[in-house]
Amino acid sequence: MVKKSWGFATLAVHGSGGGDPQTGALSPPIYQSSTFAFKNADHGARLFAGEEKGFIYTRISNPTQEALEREMAFLEGGEAALAFASGMAATTGVVLTLARSGENIISIRMVYGGTHALFMDVLSRLDIEVREVDGEELVEFEEKIDEKTRMIFIETPANPTLKIVDIRGCARIAKKAGIPLVVDNTFATPYYQRPLKLGTDIVIHSATKYIGGHGDTVAGLAVGSREFIDRMRKETLIDTGGIISPFNAWLLLRGLKTLPVRMDRHSSNAKRVAQFLNFHPKVKQVWYPGLRTHPQHELAKSQMSGFGGMVAFEINGGRREGKILMDSVKLCTLAVSLGDCDTLISHPPSMTHSTYSAEALKEAGIPEGLIRISVGIEDVKDIIDDLKYALAKI
Ligand SMILES: Cc1ncc(COP(=O)(O)O)c(C=O)c1O
Known part of the structure; x- marks a missing residue:
């Protein structure tokens, strides 16, 4: 049984809940299966209706993905996590869950190039406006917020010049406006920075980087409240399909131990x-x-x-x-x-x-x-x- 009170290094080793209770295999099994058999037709119907917990199809959820999500939620200090095929899929999933056509988001100007292209080129095609700020003065964020603003997005330290944005300050502004603050925590990792503890609502990772740690996987993660993560899985991820593969989830579980x-x-x-x-x-x-x-x-x-x-x-x-x-x-x-x-x-x-x-x-x-x-x-x-x-x- 994993204890939330354990230190970071202990959670990094044990946070997924361990290996396979049936065989005693210490390393978590890779459930390399696209689909899961139902016990009977009623069981299948109950799973689809959400009346019973279980696995249906790997684009919806999978035990290896679930082990990774459990561990990442512990490490970031969040209620729940969702794993994606890439960091860009995670950012896209979060934005599309929060904002729709005719609305806007606020982002710092210096972000990873792919994030910048998503914001400027793709979101503009969906009629979602991105309002950029330097991020040095908190008042800049306040000035850009209106009734159609759906989130504040920051990356800190930011790619590429390691600019630092005030997480607590942004969280205060977001809270006052009743909108979520989203932080890309790729550079720092939860080992050095826990944005949720500083008032952030959602944390994003390109897990391709330090989480995997060995340059052999492309993957993404988002961590936040149970309510938001469940909503994002249901409203966005299942139907856009950018899910992590079980093998890549296992590689990240292995990477997290160290x-x-x-x-x-x-x-x-x-x-x-x-x-x-x-x-x-x-x-x-x-x-x-x-x-x-x-x-x-x-x-x-x-x-x-x-x-x-x-x-x-x-x-x-x-x-x-x-x-x-x-x-x-x-x-x-x-x-x-x-x-x-x-x-x-x-x-x-x-x-x-x-x-x-x-x-x-x-x-x-x-x-x-x-x-x-x-x-x-x-x-x-x-x-x-x-x-x-x-x-x-x-
Ligand atoms: C800070 C940051 N966020 C997001 C991404 C996108 O992640 P991915 O390449 O896993 O899609 C990157 C990629 O370099 C990054 O550096």
Whole structure:
């Protein structure tokens, strides 16, 4: 029996409720089945009518998915969770459950490029307006709210420059307006930040990243109240179909067991990398929330218990110098995504954030020469030596 009072690392190992009681298998079984047999016609009818609990079809629910959802709800401190085929499917599921044609949502300007494209290109086709704010001043959010606003969406730390948004402040504004606050918690993970405890209503993850942790799965999660999660499953997910596969749910359950130890290592390595870059003569600026030089270090400290594995920096020069750096590294892998055991290096303006126009990049404060590193769990000396070598090539 799982106890809510257990510490985070204990819940990460045991929160799914364990293995298979029938066989004693310690690892949770992968229920790789699309459909589930009914005992008789009445049983099937009762399941469809919601009069009895049980499994019908994997697009609706599945025991392996359920084990993952149970564990994620524990880790984020929410009542319930819902697993999706990707982080984008999770964001789409939340938005489509909350907003409809003729209504609007408020979002910070600096978000993951795919989220930005969903908001600007897809939602506009559905006549859902997205009102963007910088997110530094809380009054900006208040000014954009009207009677047709259905949610506030923030990402913090935000992709790619690790901007921090005040979760408690946004929660206060959302509560006053009677609308939910949705936080993308991908970068921090529940190990370092628990938005629900700070007044947030719904948390979203690209579970592809630190939750899975090994770069072998694309998946998403949303956590919130039982009422909201049940409504989203019924009103949106079942009929849009972006469900996680049982095997991917199992990979995430396996990844979650080591989340705390991985995050400790990502975070200590990232701090050392950020400190190294901060003093390098070829580096103009470094963004890492754990550095005292980060413009929002105090705010980060007030809502995060650690600062994670993501570092962004701008080198002297611009795109050309950035290209030389990325083509010169030998250990760091030139790839998008983040949260893998391997260190990944990328150029957001031409990659993850290529969905932004040059003007939108400027407006969001994303410099042309920005490099983003997802610091892995290798020996930090080897990561720093690799960057030192590549910086010397510029
Ligand atoms: C902060 C953040 N949110 C959401 C997503 C989308 O997740 P996925 O790629 O799993 O669909 C990403 C992807 O990079 C991300 O970085």
